[in-house]
Amino acid sequence: MSLGQRVSSDNQLTRLLQIGVVLEELVESRAAHHLDSLPPDERAAVDEAVRELLVCAAEESAVHRERLEALIDDLEAETVPYEEINMLVDAQYGPPEDTDGVLYDQLANEETAYKFYDDLIDAIEASDAEFAIDRDRLLETLYGIREEEREGVEEVTEIMEQRA
Amino acid sequence: MNTADQYLKAIYLAQRIEEGPASTGTLADLLDVSPASVNEMIGKLEERGLVDHEKYKGASLTDEGIERAHNALQTYCIIERFLANVLEVEEFRDEARALESVIDDTVAERLDTIINRPSDCPDCFDPELDYCERLEVGPDGCAD
Numbered sequence: 001m002s003l004g005q006r007v008s009s010d011n012q013l014t015r016l017l018q019i020g021v022v023l024e025e026l027v028e029s030r031a032a033h034h035l036d037s038l039p040p041d042e043r044a045a046v047d048e049a050v051r052e053l054l055v056c057a058a059e060e061s062a063v064h065r066e067r068l069e070a071l072i073d074d075l076e077a078e079t080v081p082y083e084e085i086n087m088l089v090d091a092q093y094g095p096p097e098d099t100d101g102v103l104y105d106q107l108a109n110e111e112t113a114y115k116f117y118d119d120l121i122d123a124i125e126a127s128d129a130e131f132a133i134d135r136d137r138l139l140e141t142l143y144g145i146r147e148e149e150r151e152g153v154e155e156v157t158e159i160m161e162q163r164a
Numbered sequence: 165m166n167t168a169d170q171y172l173k174a175i176y177l178a179q180r181i182e183e184g185p186a187s188t189g190t191l192a193d194l195l196d197v198s199p200a201s202v203n204e205m206i207g208k209l210e211e212r213g214l215v216d217h218e219k220y221k222g223a224s225l226t227d228e229g230i231e232r233a234h235n236a237l238q239t240y241c242i243i244e245r246f247l248a249n250v251l252e253v254e255e256f257r258d259e260a261r262a263l264e265s266v267i268d269d270t271v272a273e274r275l276d277t278i279i280n281r282p283s284d285c286p287d288c289f290d291p292e293l294d295y296c297e298r299l300e301v302g303p304d305g306c307a308d
Contacts (some may be wrong), residue, residue, distance in 0.1 A: 005265050018251055019267070019275070026274060080250060088250070090252050112274045120245035123266045 001137050006127040012130055013138075014077045016120055020145075021068050022068035023116055024051035024061040027109045030093075031058040032086075034102045037095035046099055049079065057106060057152065063143050071141060073131045103160050117146035165264045169236040171195065174215060175232035177291040185222030228300055237286040239286050241296055242272040245279045246262050257294050292306060 007013050030055040038046060069079050091130050096102045124135075129137065165173075173192045178186030189243040191202045206223050209215040225233055245266055247256040282298045283287055283293035 007266065009262075011259075015247075015251070015253070015259060015263060016266060019246075019271075022250065022253075022275060022278075026277065085250075091196070092277055092280070095237065095242075108270075109274070112270050115268050116271045119266055119268055 005065075005123045006122070007123045008127050010132050013124070014072060014075045014124075017068050017072050017075070018077070018079055020116060020120070021065050021072070021079045022085055022134075023113050024065040024068070025080070025082050025138070026089065027061040027087040027113065027148055028058045028065075028082065030105060031055075033089060033093050034096065034105065037093070038099070038102070038108045042098065046102075049162070050099055050103065053106065053155060054102070057109070060148060065143065066150070067141050071133055071138060093118075099137045100160075100163070103156060103163075107153065107156045107160070110149055110156055114146060114149040114153055117142055117149060121146060122140060139154065165238055165239055165267065165269065167205070167240075167265070168209065169232060170213075170264065171202075171209060172225065172229055173236040173240060175215065175225055176230065176237060177289075178222075179224060180291045182222075185218060185224045187222040188227070191223070199261040213259075234286060235269065237289055239269045239272040240268070240281065241286050241289055242276045242281065243267055244295055245281060245299060247274045248277075248295075249279055 007016065035051070035054055037041070052131055063098075065079075065082075072079055121139065124139060124142070171191070171280050174191050178190045178194060182190060188199045188202045188206075191206075192199045195202065206215060209223075209229070210217050214226055214232060215223050216226055217223045240260060244256055244260040245261075247253040247259055253259050255306045282296070285296065288296050288298045295301070
C-alpha cells in the first residue's frame with residue numbers, strides 16, 4: 001500500500017495516463033450511446049444545445065486522448081484502443097431515462113475527468129521524481145486538459161440551469 | 165483514496181485476517197509505515213468515531229468505520245479489476261497498491277461502468293491473497 005498522493009515512477013505515471021485515456025474514451029463512447037439510445041421522438045426533441053454538447057464533448061475527448069497518447073508514446077507504452085472500450089461500454093450500458101439523465105451523466109463525466117486531472121497534477125507536483133518525459137511538457141498538457149474539463153463542467157451546468 | 169480511508173481499509177482487512185481487533189504490527193506491515201505512525205492515526209480515527217481502540221488488543225472499526233472501509237475496499241477492488249481486466253496488467257496487485265492514493269472514488273465509479281464486478285463485492289475480497297477471490301487470474305497474472 002502506498003500512502004500519500006505522489007507519482008514516483010515512469011510506470012506509475014504511464015498507468016495513470018492510460019487511465020486518463022480510458023476516461024476520455026468513456027466520455028466519447030457514452031456520448032455516442034446516449035444519442036443512439038433515446039427513442040426516436042425523444043431524439044427529435046433533444047434540443048440543439050444538448051446535441052451540440054454531446055458532439056463537442058466527444059470531439060474534445062478525442063483531442064484530449066490524442067494529447068495523452070503522445071505522452072504515453074514517449075514513455076514507450078501503449079493505450080487501450082477506443083473500439084475495445086466502446087465494446088465494454090456497450091456490454092454494460094444502461095441508457096438514462098431521458099434528456100435530464102443524459103445531462104447528469106455528462107456532468108458526472110466532466111466532473112470525474114476534472115477531478116482525475118486535478119489529483120494527477122497534485123500527485124506529480126508533490127513528487128520530485130524524474131520522468132522519461134519532460135516534466136514541464138507533461139504538466140502543461142495536463143493543465144490544458146484540466147482547464148477544458150473545468151469549462152466542460154460549466155457548459156453542462158449552464159444548459160441544466162437553462163432547462164430548469 | 166485519502167490516507168484515512170486507506171487506514172480504515174487496512175484495519176478492516178487486518179480484522180478479517182486476525183479474526184479480531186487489528187494489531188498495530190499487522191497494520192504497520194500492511195501500510196508499510198512505522199508502528200508510531202499507525203498509533204497516531206488510530207488516535208485520530210478514534211476521535212472521529214470510526215475506530216475503537218483497546219490497549220494491548222488492537223483497533224476495531226465502529227459501524228461507521230466499517231461502512232467507510234467497505235466503500236474504500238470497493239474502490240480498491242475496482243482499481244484491481246480494471247488493471248487486470250482492461251489494462252491487462254500482470255502485476256495488478258502491486259500496481260493497485262501504488263495507484264490507490266491517486267485514484268478518487270468518483271473516478272473509480274466511472275471505471276466501474278465497464279468492468280463486470282460481482283454484486284457481492286467487496287465481500288469476495290481475499291485479504292490473504294490481496295485480491296478478489298472471484299477474479300480469475302491466469303498463469304501470466306492477468307485476469308482470464
